[in-house]
Amino acid sequence: MRLALRETVLAFRRAPLLSVLGVTTIAFSLFAFGLFSLVALNIRTALRNVEEKVEVRAFLADNAPGDSVAKLMEELGQRKDVQRVEYIDAQQALERARAEMGEFKDVFEAGFLPASLDIRLRDGFRDPKAVLVVADYVRTMSYVEDVRYGADWIEKLYRIRNIAAATGVVLGIAFAAVAIIIISASIRMTVLARSREIGIMRLVGATDAFVRRPFLLDGFAKGVLGGMLALVFTWAAHTIVSKNFLQTDFFPASLAAVGVAAGAFLGTAVSAFSVRRHLKRLH
Amino acid sequence: MIRFANVYKEYPRTGMALNDVSFQVARGEFAFLTGPSGSGKSTILKLVYMDEMPTRGAVWVGGTKAPGARRSAIPQLRRKLGVVFQDFRLLDDRTVEQNVAFALEVVDTPREKIGSKVSRLLTRVGLASKATNYPRELSGGEQQRVAIARALVNDPFVLIADEPTGNLDDRATRGVFQLLKDINTSGTAVIMATHNLELVRRNEFRVLEVNRGQLVFDSSEGLRHPDARTPEANVPGQAL
Numbered sequence: 001m002r003l004a005l006r007e008t009v010l011a012f013r014r015a016p017l018l019s020v021l022g023v024t025t026i027a028f029s030l031f032a033f034g035l036f037s038l039v040a041l042n043i044r045t046a047l048r049n050v051e052e053k054v055e056v057r058a059f060l061a062d063n064a065p066g067d068s069v070a071k072l073m074e075e076l077g078q079r080k081d082v083q084r085v086e087y088i089d090a091q092q093a094l095e096r097a098r099a100e101m102g103e104f105k106d107v108f109e110a111g112f113l114p115a116s117l118d119i120r121l122r123d124g125f126r127d128p129k130a131v132l133v134v135a136d137y138v139r140t141m142s143y144v145e146d147v148r149y150g151a152d153w154i155e156k157l158y159r160i161r162n163i164a165a166a167t168g169v170v171l172g173i174a175f176a177a178v179a180i181i182i183i184s185a186s187i188r189m190t191v192l193a194r195s196r197e198i199g200i201m202r203l204v205g206a207t208d209a210f211v212r213r214p215f216l217l218d219g220f221a222k223g224v225l226g227g228m229l230a231l232v233f234t235w236a237a238h239t240i241v242s243k244n245f246l247q248t249d250f251f252p253a254s255l256a257a258v259g260v261a262a263g264a265f266l267g268t269a270v271s272a273f274s275v276r277r278h279l280k281r282l283h
Numbered sequence: 284m285i286r287f288a289n290v291y292k293e294y295p296r297t298g299m300a301l302n303d304v305s306f307q308v309a310r311g312e313f314a315f316l317t318g319p320s321g322s323g324k325s326t327i328l329k330l331v332y333m334d335e336m337p338t339r340g341a342v343w344v345g346g347t348k349a350p351g352a353r354r355s356a357i358p359q360l361r362r363k364l365g366v367v368f369q370d371f372r373l374l375d376d377r378t379v380e381q382n383v384a385f386a387l388e389v390v391d392t393p394r395e396k397i398g399s400k401v402s403r404l405l406t407r408v409g410l411a412s413k414a415t416n417y418p419r420e421l422s423g424g425e426q427q428r429v430a431i432a433r434a435l436v437n438d439p440f441v442l443i444a445d446e447p448t449g450n451l452d453d454r455a456t457r458g459v460f461q462l463l464k465d466i467n468t469s470g471t472a473v474i475m476a477t478h479n480l481e482l483v484r485r486n487e488f489r490v491l492e493v494n495r496g497q498l499v500f501d502s503s504e505g506l507r508h509p510d511a512r513t514p515e516a517n518v519p520g521q522a523l
Contacts, residue, residue: 003389196374204385204433206390207355
């Protein structure tokens with residue numbers, strides 16, 4: 001193992017240009033993937049914020065007694081698709097409408113709007129079908145006069161969400177594939193550049209596992225360095241965008257660590273594959 | 284020690300390289316392998332150090348049989364062989380002693396033994412004073428001596444030399460050949476592929492001649508193949 005470690009360090013020192021090229025290639029491939037992931041993450045966060053606003057509003061009859069309303073709230077609160085239920089009386093409804101309508105706030109008069117139950121839905125039950133199920137259920141309840149949930153708006157939101165998700169998956173796979181191809185080519189270059197060394201090692205009786213070890217370490221080191229560099233680049237891009245254009249979220253620490261680990265895994269796996277292919281060719 | 288039994292070797296693209304080749308080399312023997320370019324000399328040597336496997340027939344080298352040897356047995360076999368080539372195959376970015384030490388390191392030799400063994404081997408091949416030089420700073424003959432030192436690190440029972448003097452001038456050729464003879468004298472068998480018929484003619488060692496993939500002459504058995512000609516090389520003469 002010590003020899004493998006020494007050979008890895010020596011390989012970096014003996015061919016610094018090739019090593020730097022390898023690390024930067026990995027870094028830029030992962031940077032492109034990282035940027036894409038950051039955009040996807042922020043789109044997802046934005047859509048999630050909007051999704052959280054999906055709710056079913058049940059307008060109550062003016063004569064609905066307080067204990068009946070409390071029973072309705074309890075019954076709804078026990079449903080697995082309901083996150084919380086909030087009672088909005090006529091006065092609160094008026095204030096909310098005035099606040100939402102801005103310059104047209106004067107068109108609303110006191111007692112114009114009925115009291116309502118605002119039903120927030122749990123994550124996973126905010127799609128058009130699930131919302132309709134809740135709305136249909138609420139509609140059958142006593143003292144409920146009308147139910148609104150912005151059917152068109154939810155349809156549009158979910159269409160956008162699905163397009164974003166599908167585009168994300170396709171582009172994500174494409175970016176990942178490009179990163180893997182570029183990293184493979186870069187590491188393969190390292191293996192080919194040292195093919196003479198591999199030949200000599202095998203000639204003097206080194207086992208395949210022994211030959212593989214320094215290359216796996218080399219791929220691992222390049223993957224870690226490339227992954228960390230990509231993380232720095234992505235963070236810099238995020239900072240520039242956040243300061244100058246719009247506030248965006250960055251990866252949580254766990255996801256950033258997964259990114260670097262992915263670089264390390266990719267570097268090691270591609271090295272293993274390249275050396276394996278090379279060794280097979282030599283046999 | 285080394286035995287070829289009705290060995291055929293066929294490459295998918297270039298066709299038949301060896302055609303029914305059978306011979307044996309005993310422990311401590313010195314054998315020349317001669318024949319024109321493309322006749323199959325290098326293929327025979329590759330079969331000995333098991334870089335290639337026979338298409339048909341069998342090869343035994345020191346108790347390891349091909350085909351049939353486990354993949355893991357091949358590195359173990361190579362630790363008991365030494366191989367040198369016409370192009371030396373040294374690592375240009377390492378010094379002479381590092382090149383020799385490398386062969387010991389890859390077979391997990393304890394560090395404390397490496398230094399003394401390298402120094403002993405370099406003295407044996409006459410390069411003790413060039414231990415810290417890089418291959419590019421050496422002559423062709425000296426580079427081949429480094430390659431020989433590297434081939435000897437594991438005290439092989441046979442040294443396989445594929446045109447070891449092919450890139451050398453007469454003086455260097457004499458020096459390297461003398462070294463091979465000394466190695467043989469100390470008990471290591473040597474199989475040397477060469478084009479240098481003068482060298483073969485002047486030394487009374489066994490000659491195996493291949494032509495178009497067939498063993499056409501074996502000096503230990505006399506003429507074997509109907510198409511074979513007695514090589515000029517087989518005339519014993521004055522040793523170099």
